Each structure stands twice: as C-alpha cells, then as structure tokens.
Amino acid sequence: MKKITLTFDNGPTPGVTEAILALLAERGIKTTFFVLGNRISDPVGAALLDKIVAHGHWVGNHSFTHSVAFGDSTEPGYAIREICDTQALIAERGISGRxxxxxxxxxxxxxxxxxxxxxxxLMEHRFTCVAWNSVPHDWDDPARWVERCLADVVKQDWTVVVLHDIENAVLTRLPELLDALEKHDIEIVQSFPEEVVLIRDGEPTSLKPSHVAGRS
Ligand SMILES: [Zn+2]
Structure with missing residues (x-):
C-alpha cells in the first residue's frame, strides 16, 4: 500500500487554516503544519497554532520571514535568528518538539x-529537519496541482507533499485530493520516511552535501 504524508507550509492564515483543519478532522487525517514566525507572532496567529495542536497535528518551524533561503544568505546570524525567534513563539504555546x-x-x-x-x-539544538519529495505547486497553479500530486503518489512508495495553508492555494481542491487518495487506497500517515529526514534529533540522517551551501 502506497503512503502519503501531507504537510502545510507558510501559514497559519486566518480563514484558510481553520477550513483545512475542518476538512482534515471530518476524515480523521493528521498532518504537520510548518509555520512561519511572522504569522504566529500576533494573537490571531497564536490562536490558530493552538487550534492546529488541539486537532492533533504536528507543528514545525519554517523560519520567521521565509525571505532569503539560508544557503543563499551571506549575513552572519541571519539563519539562527530566523529559527530561534520562531521556535521561541512555538515553545510559548507549550510545544516542546523541535x-x-x-x-x-x-x-x-x-x-x-x-x-x-x-x-x-539545528544539530546543536537537536532539531529534526524534514524535506519533501513532492511539490505540486498549489500556490502558483491552484487549478492543476491535484493531478501533479497524484502523479507523484503513483511513482513513489511514500510521498511527502508540500502544500500551503495560504490564500489562493490548496484549499479549493483539497477535498478532491482527499477523495482521490481514498479511491486509490493510498494510506495517509503523519510520520516521515527516512529519505526526507535530513537530520533526526540533531544527528545527520539523509543529509547530503548538495543540501548545504558550499559543500558540493
Ligand atoms: Zn515554504
């Protein structure tokens, strides 16, 4: 039986995240939300984070501003600030996972x-660092991402898909994806396959030189 792990990045977004949570709850599906620090720094975002946790989903840190990719930045301290400031807000909500x-x-x-x-x-602070193996482009092609996601599911044993709980992205066609996964007997799981876990509890696992600036 093929598997899929659903992940929702770049939120939470008022009006979008709640709707996704309701759709997932109806079907008993658990996922992970990789949140941005600048979206959980106000009371509305913090309340959405609490709601995500209350629904049984996992929460991950996805940087504070999602601006310059860490490997592209030349500013000392930038990446640490992005991780650290976001993690502080996550910890404030009582979430101890890293x-x-x-x-x-x-x-x-x-x-x-x-x-x-x-x-x-990330290693020093014993983070688990999770990548992906499917990016169906829900954010810039909301009309056709479901077909791309299903094509990835067919060709892999365990697909880890990046979706986005932001405006004009995953929400409209999410029920269609969930229907199709059910129809094709794809098991929806919350955990991650080893191949996308770059670091586990601070220890490099599937990390490659090609994931780090200047190593390859
Ligand atoms: Zn992102």
Missing part, C-alpha cells in the same frame, strides 16, 4: 536549503 523545515526556491532541493551556520545550530 521540528524544522528549510525552504527551497520554488520547492527545489539544493544547496540553498542550509548554510553551515544553520546546520550547526
């Missing part, structure tokens, strides 16, 4: 994902 997802340029994996500084910080 899950992190770097961001790629348009979903691509490559040396822009991590800098040596970011990597050292």
């Amino acid at each position: 899950l992190f997802r770097p961001f790629g340029n348009f979903g691509l994996l490559g040396p822009h994902l991590l800098s040596e500084e970011a990597l050292a910080y």
